[in-house]
Amino acid sequence: MSMTATDSEHVLLDVRDLNVSFDSPDGVVEAVRNVSFKLDQGRTLGIVGESGSGKSVSTQSIVGLVQGARISGQARFDGRDLLMLAQPELRAIRGPGIAMIFQNPMSCLHPLYPVGWQIMEMIRAHQSVSRSQARLRAIELLGQVGIPRPDVRVDDYPHQYSGGMLQRAMIAMAIALNPRVLIADEPTTALDVTVQAQILRLLRHIQEQFGTAIIMITHDLGVVSEIADDVMVMYAGRAMEQASREALLRRPRHPYTQGLLRSRPQADSLGRALTSIPGQPPSLIAGARGCPFQPRCTQAISRCATDMPPLAVLAADGNDPHRSACWLTQAEDAP
Amino acid sequence: MSNDVLLQLTGVVKEFTVKVGSGFKRRKRSLQAVAGVDLSLRRGETLGLVGESGCGKSTLARCVMRLFAVDSGRVVFDGDDLTHASNAVLKPYRRRMQMVFQDPYGSLNPRRRVGSIIGDPFRIQGVGSAADRQAKVQELMQLVGLNPEHYNRFPGEFSGGQRQRIGIARAIALRPELIVCDEPVSALDVSIQAQVLNLLADLQKELGLTYLFISHDLSVVRHVSDRVAVMYLGTIVEIAPSEAIYERTRHPYTSALLSAVPRFEADAGTARVESVLSGDPPSPLDPPSGCRFHPRCPRAQDRCRHEVPVLRVGNADDPEHLTACHFPLVDGDAS
Amino acid sequence: MIAYLLRRAAWGALVVWLVATLVFVVYFAVPRDVARLIAGRQASEETLAVVRARLGLDQPLIVQYGRYLGRLTKGDLGESFITQEPVTTIIARDIPVTASLAIGGAALWLLLGISAGVVAAARPRSRIDRAITAVALFFYSMPSFLVGQLLLFFLFFQFYLAGIELFPPGSYVPLSEDPLQWMRFLILPWLTIALVTGAIYARLTRGAMLEALGEDYIRTARAKGLSERRVILRHALRSSLSPVVTQFGIDIGSLLGGAIVTEVVFGLPGLGREVVQAILKQDLPVIIGVTILSSALVVGANLLVDLLHAALDPRVRV
């Protein structure tokens, strides 16, 4: 795919050939392998995967939050390669440039400081504003994310908030400096469905209001269908399929994505056995050859065991390229 | 389906004394986790029990298993009143009712070998000789899809899905009639969930099991259940055959819960009718007066604040469909 | 709050009473003629009778116990069998020495221990971490009398041989008289206490810091773009203070115990040396007096810890 100048203007974050590996007593763990993705202004990219698929590591590594790992590749943000930056420069980006919220809001705020203090700390770490100004801003932010009586709750400690309110407070902190990218790492997994719906709505609202680009990391294709514009499906550290939400949910091409969609209980699966994906998730220890999904894939051919298929563009739907890393889809797509 | 009732709960109440605060202002308060539940399970059916975290569904499961003493009400198993039965009286009944737990890591003692864990039912209940125990355990392992040669391994060497199979093998060892499944798949990856759900369905057919299936996931419950009960803050608010709950929802809470589940459709995010509940579930420490749902209910009126609604049949044509609401939705109402 | 303090006071009184009774019971459960011990071997029967009467030893045990408790509630700890001095006077005389030793030692061990722990935890498995961990374990493994002896040998005696008398043992000058001399005599005892106890704090702080650094909220702090210094000092160290405070309570409570050994090694005329001499001479009132004082110290330290925890942790305050 050729990149035109106008294309790159909209691209906020451009990650290419990201590799992340760790040393473990059992060998080198390849947590992320050759992952590339782009995030456009004002759009939401959903990264879907099961535990150990590398979905969190791939985003945390580019902002320097993964320690003790070997990271290679490129991550261009704002004209600079994040992977080449020194920690002080990266720190200046974390917060105002790229902000993050995480899975378990109960443990993600410091239990010993008031919620408002923690938001003020975010502001004052990057802007020279007075304490009282920062406090006013914190109250305003808490109000924006729907905390009732923010002028009172600003002084409360995290344990005085409920789980849903804590996640709202985390969002308030993340948007405090009007970041261009918001990485939401499983933000609703620890919450009940009714609260999850509130949080997803809040994120959509923030995106509409501020044009923030969002990376939504989740294991739940349902969440992706609620909020994402584009989707990347990850398995065992690799990107298996990349497409727009519509294309991915309507016409999943990779056997793994198809399996994921089918193994979810649906209205039409009543009274029938679910189509499950057999087998267990693979080990990430380096040295395995071929497609990591091959041992569990019902359609695997001999080539799958030896060579990893590249993530290749399939027939494009309009401007959206649909990519899949599978020999089968590439074979049937070939002219 | 026969109308033979295997388990009958009448007005079950379970209270906990909790310590609120600590240090200077520590005081004890009583918390009604289960606040008067009537429920009956027919032989061979699967009754799904859904609710958000903290609604008391797991407590209810433990009351059924008599792991907790019940504060008031009655627990009758196959015609025998077990409400106040001592451990000695309960012991023979424990062959007939068993439990599968949520956490595949917490439900198996990490320092014991799998063979010994699955052999516990025989050992504790004094069934069979020690000599043929291993053969029986390996037979069970085969039945739930584990490699019998892994008899001497430790739980830590298995993946989450396999561990859950171990827990299931332990539960079915003595061929019980009733199995209480407390969130058996919620800790598993999506692709593994389907495997375990299929296993549970197969075992039900093969062994004629009755399930009380507890989950917070409405799509999972819908898939497995013949009937579904919805729990909110310690009480059952709606109970009906599975398709009636989803197609002809009557309780506003059930409706809100259903609409909060992310749609699994390509265009869900945009075309969605929004009916998001506000706020979090209130604390069972001070439950609201009257109908416990009224502070969050879009249909609440003055009566709901004062009068506790009872669980009753709303429509004579639908005698199996019970709702605890003063102003239930009419069939086919848009929520 | 008031109910809480009352409850704590009652519990403290119970502990002190238990200690007092324990000492009393053991003292009389062991058969030995206290009067002869005091009056000396050559004393006549009449003398012994007089001594017994004066000490109340001729009364039934239960009466003695009653009197003993009665005096205790009035804050009267009795008089030394040996010198006839009131025990309260002895304590009042010795306490400045022990307090100087304890307070200086505590300040030093907190400073050494916590900063060593923080430095080690900031770079786990680095060379500096390994060095600090090894040194801490070294002092942690030593009884304090041995540390004291080694300090005497290397820091006093080796200099003394070279003709420099830096930190001489066996003397004490009150702070009010000459602060410099006061410090000069106390530096080695302080170091002894601080090295041994500081080693505990270094290990404790390091462990708590490492645990805190693994928490989700530390990742949040880093994701906010805070400097590593701020992450460590404001976020990780803040949550590591709880176990440190707990340990501090234990150590404050057992300071008297710690002072015993140090005072004996360095010949400081404090409460610790006093009680060892009393123990060797079987001077019961002094033993009981110091024991009760130290159990009161433990009780007070426990209360202090709880108050500190409440100040540190909003979840405890509620």
Next chain:
Amino acid sequence: MKQTTEIRGRGPWQLAYERLRRDRAAIGSAITILIAVLVALSAPLLAQITGHPPTMQFGHTGLGPTGIPVGPGAEFWLGTDGLGRDVLVRIAYGTRVSLLVGVVASGLAVLIGAVVGIAAGWFGGIVDTILSRLMDVVLSLPFLVLALALAALVGPGLGISIFLIAFFSWATVGRVVRAEAKSIREREYVQAARALGAGNAHIMFVEMLPMVGATVIVYATLLIPASIGFEATLSFLGLGVPPPTPSWGNMLADAMAYYKVAWWLLLFPGAALLGVTYAFNVLGDSVRDALDPKHDQTIKPGGQS
């Protein structure tokens, strides 16, 4: 895929053992401890070889012309003490005392602590209240002052030293084990056992004991050096093992009077004491890391003062 012939799994204990075997510090400490045990066992042999029984005073060969101890040399390898006794032989005999006190006292403390802790944690209710209060009281006692007073009143000796150390140490273990037992009690595998009709014995011994076992082992390893240190302190103050029986503590007490003229009196027993306690502490840390129970780094029995 792994071949299925590997029937015996690598359990948590084997994994811990393998981790320990790879830990050089742990191996070094184990060797040090082994040497100490050998020295203790061969103390009489040593006395025989040198011809110097531990309490024999060698007035002519063992003391200099002015009555000063003799330094290390061919006759007395590690020198003599103020009474002309062989320091090496006395250190060897002292090793016996230290190891005996360390192992027996911490064994007792761990045993009592584990039993009390498991009982309090599992039974809960009134049993827990009584046992917990009891532990609170013991932990609130000013241990060194009280221990000295009691030792003086009863009369110093090996037995009372062991008793005192165990008495002031068990509650620390008990409190940790209780907390652990309480949390294990809420685990789902205990509930699974109860759902199967398991009795108290099954839960306490089959489910709980292997879990608290790791903690107990770690505490035992860390209590030994603490007990050795505590015994040495008691002896140093003249209230532990009574002379002339040699112990590292009373040898170091003697050294107080002589360190200006006889450095060997301070350095050799000191090195022995430090070497053994350091080795046990390193081993304890390694064992804890190998078993990886997330516990706070410090244990505070009656030993450190």
